[in-house]
Amino acid sequence: MPDAPRAYRGLLDRYRRRLPVSDSTPIVNLYEGNTPLLHLENIPRDAGIDAEIWVKFEGLNPTGSFKDRGMTMAVSRALEEGSRAIICASTGNTSASAAAYAARAGMQAFVLIPDGKIAVGKLAQAMMHGATVIKIGGNFDDGMRLVRETAEEAPVTIVNSINPYRLQGQKTVAFEVVEALGRAPDYHCLPVGNAGNISAHWIGYSECCPEERNCITEACNFCGGDCPYAGTPLADSRPVMVGYQARGAAPFVEGHPVEKPDTVATAIRIGNPQSWDLALATARESGGWFDAFDDDAILATQKLLAEREGIFCEPASAVAVSGAIKDLKSGRIAAGSTVVCTLTGHGLKDSDIAIAQSSAPVITVRAERNAVRDAIMGALA
Numbered sequence: 544m545p546d547a548p549r550a551y552r553g554l555l556d557r558y559r560r561r562l563p564v565s566d567s568t569p570i571v572n573l574y575e576g577n578t579p580l581l582h583l584e585n586i587p588r589d590a591g592i593d594a595e596i597w598v599k600f601e602g603l604n605p606t607g608s609f610k611d612r613g614m615t616m617a618v619s620r621a622l623e624e625g626s627r628a629i630i631c632a633s634t635g636n637t638s639a640s641a642a643a644y645a646a647r648a649g650m651q652a653f654v655l656i657p658d659g660k661i662a663v664g665k666l667a668q669a670m671m672h673g674a675t676v677i678k679i680g681g682n683f684d685d686g687m688r689l690v691r692e693t694a695e696e697a698p699v700t701i702v703n704s705i706n707p708y709r710l711q712g713q714k715t716v717a718f719e720v721v722e723a724l725g726r727a728p729d730y731h732c733l734p735v736g737n738a739g740n741i742s743a744h745w746i747g748y749s750e751c752c753p754e755e756r757n758c759i760t761e762a763c764n765f766c767g768g769d770c771p772y773a774g775t776p777l778a779d780s781r782p783v784m785v786g787y788q789a790r791g792a793a794p795f796v797e798g799h800p801v802e803k804p805d806t807v808a809t810a811i812r813i814g815n816p817q818s819w820d821l822a823l824a825t826a827r828e829s830g831g832w833f834d835a836f837d838d839d840a841i842l843a844t845q846k847l848l849a850e851r852e853g854i855f856c857e858p859a860s861a862v863a864v865s866g867a868i869k870d871l872k873s874g875r876i877a878a879g880s881t882v883v884c885t886l887t888g889h890g891l892k893d894s895d896i897a898i899a900q901s902s903a904p905v906i907t908v909r910a911e912r913n914a915v916r917d918a919i920m921g922a923l924a
């Protein structure tokens with residue numbers, strides 16, 4: 544690879560030993576991962592919260608969401624296995640990511656999206672990268688069913704998170720958090736839609752924890768490469784995993800699939816999550832829970848992060864912070880805790896929503912010095 548020797552080259556390079564790749568796997572990557580873990584400075588103070596809140600900004604992946612972590616893995620393996628086309632159902636980000644990685648690999652991508660219920664930026668990405676976009680007159684859950692059915696008849700590899708390589712790639716987010724903090728957080732909060740990501744986080748944290756992987760700390764530090772876990776960061780505990788949903792699409796809170804999911808947070812507008820059992824096991828094993836927020840609360844948090852921290856995430860991502868704040872205030876998350884929230888996608892993907900809900904003053908003036916000065920003096924007052 545014609546790279547500067549010290550350059551970061553993506554997850555499959557960085558965590559090769561911990562992922563299902565071999566020397567013969569053709570690696571398809573866009574140097575995904577390695578996203579920043581940012582400390583929230585203003586929001587906890589404003590809210591009178593005594594806790595360290597960190598956000599893992601997955602919106603800074605190459606296509607603007609965490610889906611890239613799973614896609615580099617899934618597309619590399621699909622290529623290795625001789626597949627020439629991939630397919631997914633998507634609320635938007637999976638299709639954007641699949642389209643980009645397919646382009647990189649020289650494969651064809653087919654993406655099924657709910658007609659009219661996808662953020663415009665995500666659609667632009669899928670189209671720009673040359674995917675065949677199939678709009679269906681149904682929601683994500685319909686798309687998921689159709690993808691499963693179609694893949695039985697057509698030579699296409701499914702790259703939704705039911706593809707086990709997706710979760711393997713996505714588990715690396717936990718490795719990065721443990722590396723950045725030097726330990727596992729006490730709580731990890733994230734949005735839940737199809738529920739693959741919460742399950743992937745749990746796989747990753749479990750692999751960092753010696754008690755769970757049946758090997759002793761010393762062996763991992765000193766085995767010099769023979770231990771299968773060599774290269775995995777170490778943590779002596781796992782976090783409590785907390786999953787947050789939108790009120791209109793909250794099957795885990797209601798305890799059953801939701802027929803007609805609806806929310807402004809289109810990335811989590813899912814009523815029949817595919818990783819149902821894995822997500823329930825994650826909550827049970829970690830001592831975690833699920834909760835839901837209405838659209839107004841989600842949008843208010845999205846705006847708060849943008850206005851008070853300079854972090855622009857999508858509505859679906861913001862629900863993790865809505866949840867962390869509420870549960871810290873109520874004491875359900877203990878005071879003094881270290882909390883990490885995954886901000887799953889970038890706010891620019893859904894600029895329509897952002898502009899519609901912004902209350903930032905927009906002043907129109909004549910193109911004259913006095914007019915601009917008066918506008919500024921007026922706003923400063």
Ligand SMILES: *Cc1c(COP(=O)(O)O)cnc(C)c1O
Pocket residue numbers: 608609610636637704734735736737738739740741810811857859860887888889
């Ligand atoms: C896909 C996605 C989610 C939901 O993740 P699941 O693994 O389906 O639970 C949340 N937020 C964003 C921005 C997404 O793209």
